[in-house]
Amino acid sequence: MKDKPEDIACNRFNFLKKSIEALPLPEPGKRSTYYDLQSPWLQIRVTSTGTKTFCIFKRVKNGNPERITLGRYPDLTIEQARREAARIAVEISDGKNPADIKRGQKKELTFSELFSDYLERHSRPNKKTWFEDQAQFRLYLEKPLGKKRLSSIDRKSIAHIHSNITKAGYAPTANRVKALLSSIFGWAICEGLCESNPVIGIKSNKENQRDRFLQSDELPRFFKALAEEPNSTIKDYVLISLLTGARRANVLSMRWQDINFERAEWRIEETKNGTPQTVTLSQEATEILLARKTSNQAIFVFPGVGKSGHLEEPKKGWKRILERAGIQNLRIHDLRRTLGSWQAKTGASLAIIGKSLNHKNQNTTAIYARLDLDPVRDSVNKATSAMLTAAGLKPLTKVTKIRGKKIG
Template sequence: MQKKFNFTKAEIDSLPLPESGKRDTYHDAKTNGLSLRVSSTGVKTFCVFKRIKCGNPERVTLGRYPEMTIDQARRKAMETNIALSDGKNPAEIKRKLKSELLFKDLFAEYIERHSKLKKKTWDEDLEKYRNHLENTIGKKRLSEIDRRTIATIHSSITKQGCSKSKQGSPIAANRTLALISSVFGWAISSGLTDTNPALGIRRNREKSRDRFIQSDELPRFFQALADEPNETVRDYVLISLLTGARRSNVCSMRWKDISFDRAEWRIEETKNNTPQTVTLSLEAIEVLKNRIGKNESEFVFPGRGKLGHLVEPRKGWERILERAGIENLRLHDLRRTLGSWQAKTGASLPIIGKSLNHKNQSTTAIYARLDLDPVRESVSTATSAMLTAAGLSKPGKVIQIDKKKAKG
């Protein structure tokens, strides 16, 4: 069956299937040479069917519908028509289309040649790709990805979030859009493509997040921690809260970087590309000492992956929040929680910035003149206040709760 009509999504989606073993061909009334072949199994493929100078008809396959949109097929058909008119070999055109980079291949190049070398948080790029891009544009050729494709992904994440979440995430949508733009920007500088389809797409408006654990939530939170069956997850969350350190740094915490004599933890590389000395409260030291000898790993929080340490305790974190009956709390909010309790107990902004290793131009000079003594006092005061609010005023009582349950 052959029919000519103006290709639209509605028309193509409603096309009947041919008999078993047969194939129907339809021609676009809008773009010269553009055809759609429909197999009896339902596979729909765009192609260009054109008679070239030597007189023989040639068919150049462009891509499958709906992975390739109608607009993309029309644009690629016009490019192919021009190439055929210029006398280029159809076989070369087919090879070029077949060998063109897929986004998943470009992203792999980006991770290895740029992200891992330049970004401390390259693993977050991988997570965004797996959550939002792998099943949407991962298998698309670069020429098939236009601004409309990217805008649709951004809108979908904004409304629905990732597959693991029922709620949308405007911020996650913005971060994913920024990642796509970064990938294509790097590809342009590397000579792998000529355009960045993520440019010009309007970002969602963002509000600064101010969530931290409130006084009335602390008792439930610490009890939920004590009930956590995975000791590595439990202790990881405790250290994250008691030090205010960033997730990636706590995950990769090494025994060799901890001095129990000085009550300090030295981080050689942070997100700000500067080293940081984290002061350890009595409670943090007790949690760490309780972990000594439980494994032979160089990491305080070992993991089963290639990195050798914990990467993302998402499931454990969700268990803790569910037991505590706490909503809308993220792991990063633990860092904000310590800073908030420091502020509540009278710490100055420079002290808080020093303890959390914030990079701020207006206070960098002040940070440089601070020693760790006032920072240590502030962290200890904030820690004591949090534990008091939780009804755990004695040092190490968090661990004791767990031990009592084990004996029972």
């Protein structure tokens, strides 16, 4: 219903903070409109619940009146509302209709909508590690960017995210998130969903090669904390990560059909290097897997509730284990380095270590190709026994001790 001239006259006053905050509430279901004496067309509308919203009400080029919402008071101050009203008035004088622009913005994708398209149309079909993209989105991108329209995301907002992750002590992770964002916007440009990539021009962090692995004095505490972990899936995932030295993504998506218990081998059809890998399984690793295999219908060794069907993000469980063990600055990927380090401690050659961890090095690829699994198996078994000995466990003791019973 349009306001009558006499109502407008009664409801027009100079907008001041104390005047606006003293405005009476209308009857339930009703809305009152007030007009600013200083700024033509600027309104503040008050609902029965006390919500106060700044608007502009003005005729546009075609003669039709348009109401354009500016924002809520006090999030938007009186002076900010007046400046915005003046800016929009100029646009209308130039023949533009800001209301049409706002309606167009509502049709524009949010970043969450773009990521959903990227995940389903590009990441899932083409990337073995698509679930890592999903985890990074949930951890680092959904909150700061999820509801934003694509046109409002600029280099500054991306740089802010990269900086915050870096300051939290995760410089390499900040680079991975930056790379994911660049991939998302690059794909969106190809699909005609946006016109520019706001990631371009943001410098990556310098990454120092990590040399962190579990030390001898840390192993007893680590295995004790692991035995106390209430989530058996997390517990076994960590153990298999340590005892195989396989990459995080491969262990997460480990399938029963790829495990041959007779040969004590796990076949990974495609690794990060783009090549297949046969992972030798120690006695301890084999016993852990046999204890987990309770059904022939299961697909994944470490099932999860997400769309992938397998465990996707063990971050919380990993944090619990480290806190109980009193161990700092250890990442899940460091378990892979731990096996390699203990192989070196027990006399394995670099070629053996490279073969067991599926390292791709042009200078030694030919040597790796000529190695069979027997020396690799011996090396992994020696390293496993050495780690368990350092942890206070007998090398050939039953793995049920590792998996949860009291360590003597």
